Amino acid sequence: MTILDRQQAIIDEFKALPDWEDRYKRIIEYGRELAAMNPEHQVDKNKVKGCQSTVWLHAGLESGTVRLQGDSDAMIVRGLVALLLKVYDGATPAEIIATPPDFIRETGLGSHLSQTRANGLAAMVKQIQMYAAVFQAMQKAK
């Protein structure tokens, strides 16, 4: 599955859910299912600024692809982290940079979630894009 396929799968999944309660329930499920982050990465330097809850994002480069780990102390935000990881984890830096998080708008999550600074969704996306840009620059320098 390409990064675009993965994004499309999320769009399809959420579009099939009739109302906001179901969409939130699904996000909460994703949050509960998200694999625990390696505690050694759960440190201040991986905290994402701009969130009312605490969010950690860690990125590493493994054989050309970006491997992401993330977590939050709030469950909805944890679910959003899980969705972002579902799209971006395992993609190349170039793919990440070329793929804006359209699913946020197209799933109908956007009208509710992206407009509130509280969940820091925009800050998380920015952080992932920034990691990708750094890895791309490192690859080019080699």
Added chain:
Amino acid sequence: MNEVKTFDVDALRKDFPILARTVHGKPLVYLDNGASAQKPRCMIDAIARVYEHEYANVHRAAHELSAACTDKFEAARRTVQRFLNAPDDREIIFVRGTTEAINLVAQTWGRANVKAGDEILITAMEHHSNIVPWQMLCELTGAKLVVAPMDDTGTLVLPEFEKRLSPRTKLLACVHVSNALGTVNPIAWMAQKAHAVGAVVLVDGAQAAPHQRIDVQALGVDFYAFSGHKAFGPTGIGALWGRANLLEAMPPWQGGGEMIKSVKFARTTYNVIPHKFEAGTPNIADTIGLGASLEYLMGIGLDAIEAYEHELLAYATSKLSEIPGLRIVGTSPNKAGVISFVLDGIHSSDAGMILDEQGIAVRVGQHCAEPVMDFFKLHGTIRASFAFYNTRLEADALAAGIRKVQELFK
């Protein structure tokens, strides 16, 4: 005898255009008044009228518009004077808000009067804006910040407070109503005790002014600060009241136009109070808007507002107390305006998002009172803060909204 007018909340709500709107397709239930209150039509109209018909700079009356605008501006000062029952309108200084008022006192009265070895007494329930300016002053002067503790209900421990007063205490700076807990402090009693050791008393009235009648003379304090935007007035305008003798003895803060009598390169002499503390062109339209809001509040009657809100808070508290897994933080016997609470196993940010989805606006987090959260060993709370335009139906909506939050996280 004070006449308590019939309190028709449905009629009063119509004075606030924004309350008629919907959020996420649901009627707005605005319970974030502690952060900022909504605005009555009369204030919105007053500001529009200034800009459409009456606007010019003030205190430079070479022409009719300026003279008329100055009259309205100074009328707003007298309105604030009546609102606080201050003895003299020269004692009202317009500032951006409570934060600026406290910083003004710290940087003028504080620098002139506080020295190494002195103590500044605050309480454990202060907002950051009544902590940090004093920490800055302590750093500058070598004075010590002393904190009077509260108990598990969020009530000031009076004997502990008394123990911390001494001849070293130069200033008592305390909050009238706690923004995070809703606790109402016994200001008159505290001021009496502080004065007995020779301390000056400053009160942060940001959360009190919108909810009850303020009488600075009855309270017996020396400085009282409040923000316009929390009292249904415009943002960016508030007032500091201070005793004339203190204000007159204080050095000015910001230098510029308005605050001077005469400027020579050799020596500048300063204007009289209040102008000495109002450098530069003031926030003219918003000051006039603040006057309109305060007249509106006094028209309803602050005693009537307090009585109505007291009953509403009791009702909402009982409704929320019925919810299993909900714990109210701040259960002082004397409270105003605020219910702070936590939900078992649910992060306050999660709760805030699901409440928002239902059109219910609350604040979540630390409420600019990190030490209060540390005391209760919490990362944050959900805070519903009420105003006189809130209703029992809205308290019911909040309770139902919370149950919905719990259902989604089951």
